[in-house]
Amino acid sequence: MEQESSLSDSLMVKNLACWRNDQVLFSGLDVSLKSGCVLFLQGENGSGKTSLLRILCGFRMPDEGEIIWNDVPVLSGSEYFQNISYIGHKNGLKDELTVEENLNLMRSMATVTDIKAEHVLKKIGLLKQADILSRLLSAGQKRKLALARLMMTKNSFWILDEPFTSLDKASIVFFEQLIKQHITEGGILILTSHHDIDLAGLNVKHLSLTN
Amino acid sequence: MFNIWTQLLKRDLLIAFRRRSEIIHPLIFFIMVVSLFPLAIGDDKVLLQKIAPAIIWVTALLATMLSLDNLFRSDFEDGSLEQMTLLQAPLSFLVTAKITAHWIITGLPLILITPVLAMLLYLPTDIVSTLVLTLLVGTPTLSLIGAVAIALTVALRQGGVILSLLVLPLYIPVLIFATLALQNVEQGFSAEAQLAMMFAILLLAITLSPFAIAAALKVSLN
Numbered sequence: 001m002e003q004e005s006s007l008s009d010s011l012m013v014k015n016l017a018c019w020r021n022d023q024v025l026f027s028g029l030d031v032s033l034k035s036g037c038v039l040f041l042q043g044e045n046g047s048g049k050t051s052l053l054r055i056l057c058g059f060r061m062p063d064e065g066e067i068i069w070n071d072v073p074v075l076s077g078s079e080y081f082q083n084i085s086y087i088g089h090k091n092g093l094k095d096e097l098t099v100e101e102n103l104n105l106m107r108s109m110a111t112v113t114d115i116k117a118e119h120v121l122k123k124i125g126l127l128k129q130a131d132i133l134s135r136l137l138s139a140g141q142k143r144k145l146a147l148a149r150l151m152m153t154k155n156s157f158w159i160l161d162e163p164f165t166s167l168d169k170a171s172i173v174f175f176e177q178l179i180k181q182h183i184t185e186g187g188i189l190i191l192t193s194h195h196d197i198d199l200a201g202l203n204v205k206h207l208s209l210t211n
Numbered sequence: 212m213f214n215i216w217t218q219l220l221k222r223d224l225l226i227a228f229r230r231r232s233e234i235i236h237p238l239i240f241f242i243m244v245v246s247l248f249p250l251a252i253g254d255d256k257v258l259l260q261k262i263a264p265a266i267i268w269v270t271a272l273l274a275t276m277l278s279l280d281n282l283f284r285s286d287f288e289d290g291s292l293e294q295m296t297l298l299q300a301p302l303s304f305l306v307t308a309k310i311t312a313h314w315i316i317t318g319l320p321l322i323l324i325t326p327v328l329a330m331l332l333y334l335p336t337d338i339v340s341t342l343v344l345t346l347l348v349g350t351p352t353l354s355l356i357g358a359v360a361i362a363l364t365v366a367l368r369q370g371g372v373i374l375s376l377l378v379l380p381l382y383i384p385v386l387i388f389a390t391l392a393l394q395n396v397e398q399g400f401s402a403e404a405q406l407a408m409m410f411a412i413l414l415l416a417i418t419l420s421p422f423a424i425a426a427a428l429k430v431s432l433n
Contacts, residue, residue: 059293059432076429077301084297090290094222096229108218109298149294 017064043209223312263332318350
């Protein structure tokens with residue numbers, strides 16, 4: 001059922017504003033996205049990219065404006081939040097657990113649970129490290145493990161904040177493919193990145209936030 | 212939904228097992244402080260017997276407070292909390308898994324060690340059983356109430372003092388009923404009324420605090 005509905009999702013952001021420390025980060029922001037759309041957020045450091053993404057995830061309240069998902073305004077506790085896959089600056093991994101335990105945990109809480117842990121680890125190149133505590137991984141390896149969430153989800157709305165920080169080239173290509181597949185299957189994506197991301201052939205909108 | 216709950220509980224227990232200091236610190240604090248009293252007061256059996264329930268209960272309050280800091284801190288810092296808010300189950304439901312784990316890690320060991328410590332304070336066995344009973348009903352309440360306060364202060368760097376200001380006044384009713392129950396037993400009366408009252412407080416805490424905790428965590432994430 002979720003798969004069907006994911007084919008025709010829409011996100012509208014109306015007149016959104018965000019203030020921080022008595023300064024306006026952005027205001028009067030209007031965005032409209034449909035299934036199969038990518039929004040590429042650009043802007044300098046501190047221009048409010050992360051704040052915008054956190055508002056969309058419900059971690060922050062918008063200071064003005066509203067978010068409308070599938071023509072219904074989003075309130076706290078809306079089902080909208082269950083459609084989100086968010087990868088932020090923090091990886092959300094447990095240092096005290098091994099790579100495989102972290103992965104199993106993510107999987108048990110994800111929307112796709114029939115995928116094998118071994119398969120995911122092989123894909124992201126961490127099969128050899130399966131029994132290592134994730135605290136001992138390199139920054140890039142941790143990032144890959146966090147991004148592995150995207151392989152285990154049916155959620156249609158992906159929000160990625162600098163997803164490719166400290167990833168190597170091969171991994172970037174792999175996750176670009178994953179993103180492309182998600183979009184062609186009718187997903188929605190909002191991302192920020194200072195890396196060049198190959199999104200050729202996709203319906204990409206650019207939004208630039210300026211101070 | 213229940214699967215996510217049990218996974219969270221298992222996760223927290225496993226992490227606590229790997230970071231054993233989390234279990235051991237509050238427990239050692241509890242044992243040390245309680246055993247300081249016989250040393251300070253001397254071999255005054257009657258006095259020790261009289262104040263023993265108060266000593267154990269006050270120390271249990273402080274030990275619980277000491278253990279609270281770990282409850283949401285690591286989830287907040289490593290981003291697990293953000294992920295938890297986006298799961299298919301409501302946050303108010305999921306936090307109960309974390310609190311259950313917290314109680315198993317910190318509350319349960321206190322209760323188990325109490326009979327031994329009671330011997331140190333010359334407590335008669337019939338009072339010890341009531342003491343354990345009050346702790347059994349009381350410590351989950353302490354974990355639940357403490358979780359609300361720690362959820363509010365988790366984003367603060369120096370939350371320690373504010374935490375004790377927030378938590379200790381709320382612990383007072385539990386403390387009063389627990390010590391009253393033990394006084395009653397000491398004087399040969401039944402402690403049923405106080406225990407029932409403590410149980411009522413526990414039920415109230417179970418039903419209301421998860422919503423307060425979830426709301427407080429969302430404020431902290433902002």
